[in-house]
Amino acid sequence: MTYENLWAKRTKYMKASEIRELLRWVAKGDVISFGGGMPDPKLFPKEEMAEIAKYVIIEKGEKALQYGPTQGVPDLVDELIKFMKKESLRVEGAESVIITSGSQQGLDILGRILIDPGDVVIVELPTYLAAINALKVYEPKFVGIPLDDQGMNTEVLEEKVKDLKNKGEKIKFIYTIPTCQNPTGLSMSMERRKHLLEIASKYDLLIVEDDPYSYFLYEPVKFKHLKAMDTEDRVVYMSTFSKILSPGLRLGWMAGNPEFIRKISIAKQSMDLCTSTLTQYIAAEALKRGVIERHIPKIKEAYKKKKDAMLSALEKYMPEGCSWVKPIGGMFIFTWTPDEIDTKQMLMKCIKQYKVAYVPGQAFHVDGSGKNSMRLNFTYPTIEQIEVGIQRIAQAIIEEIKKV
Ligand code: PMP
Ligand code: G9A
Helix, strand or coil: CCCHHHCCHHHHHCCCCHHHHHHHHHHHCCCEECCCCCCCHHHCCHHHHHHHHHHHHHHHHHHHCCCCCCCCCHHHHHHHHHHHHCCCCCCCCHHHEEEECHHHHHHHHHHHHHCCCCCEEEEEECCCHHHHHHHHCCCCEEEEEEEECCEECHHHHHHHHHHHHHCCCCEEEEEECCCCCCCCCCCCCHHHHHHHHHHHHHCCCCEEEECCCCCCECCCCCCCCHHHHCCCCCEEEEEECCCCCCHHHCCEEEECCHHHHHHHHHHHHHHHCCCCHHHHHHHHHHHHCCHHHHHHHHHHHHHHHHHHHHHHHHHHHCCCCCEECCCCECCEEEEECCCCCCHHHHHHHHHHHHCEECEEHHHHCCCCCCCCEEEEECCCCCHHHHHHHHHHHHHHHHHHHHHC
8 A cells, every 4th residue: 555645635735843863862761851841750749639539430420431512611610710710811701712722722723723735824024833733734924033031022023013913914913922931941021011912903913822831930929910911801821730730631721702602613523523532621620729739839839849959950051152041930941053964863862862851942043043042841851851961962963063
């Protein structure tokens, strides 16, 4: 059988995720992983989750083991509305929320319902690579807006938007991860957030706010969510249980205009009918019992130590010409090497010879830039592995510099 001739045209735009590909090496065990944004597995609240899982199956099994509504089981939606309210994320009611199978599904659905080939999607430069991969299949034109230490440069954004509008381009939405951005760890300042909303209002644009990381900041700072500042119903908010509890549950959620949510729900029906009812009931119970509220301070404390350990190791071992962001939360430290280094080329050597993995930065850049950058995850490895792993990467960089 030859499969080559069978593939639909759209498969041309499907690309294997650099993050997912790296998981193979992590599974081998002897490679220190700074790759995928995985939580510290030692911190999962296993006992409490086991108790909850048993309770849910025994006490709520008739519903929890059954199909559920596409928009999400009401218990979880209600709990999420309360959870979001504490963050000043007020939603009008259950019709404004949908539970997705990970927020990754939400990203794919956004592409399905919004993008026709040639439409413009504005993203940060760099941005989350699996968002790029999910949306790419729908053939948008990506326009990247650079970031600085205040997050997305909204001056540049306005210029780009004006230019695109003058050219008659159809801008479908602006995708942003305003707090502890993936991959850079940068956060958008309040001024920039205001400016972004002003631009969206002036040019009548939809904003997608992807927010997995704002729940565990390591510094005593607080940012308002774009959704909380939005007075015109033009922000769609999305988040996930993956980082604040467990990615194995595969639960994300979106909140926005009810008509918009309804469209998402219809698109979702043909993908999976509904998100796992079992894990939704488990998550609802975890929220009810305060498991997540108790878990967040624990991960904050542990991850801050790991982040500091990685920053110290970078300081200690990295050669001249390297620089990195000091994040206030999240899971990543984005690092630049000297210009002459291609981190994608260096990766295999790092994995095979030095037994350390990272995500090359280029995959996060819609314009193909970022060749000399890498994303380092600090939540999954142990503190000891962080020290050893950074020393190994530094050694590999030093050798590469000698070669050129
Ligand atoms: N968006 C961003 C910005 C992310 O960092 C991630 C996970 N790394 C996701 C979406 C997807 O998360 P999940 O599907 O596990 O909810
Ligand atoms: O395992 C994945 O693919 C999810 C991780 C996301 C990330 O590393 O940003």
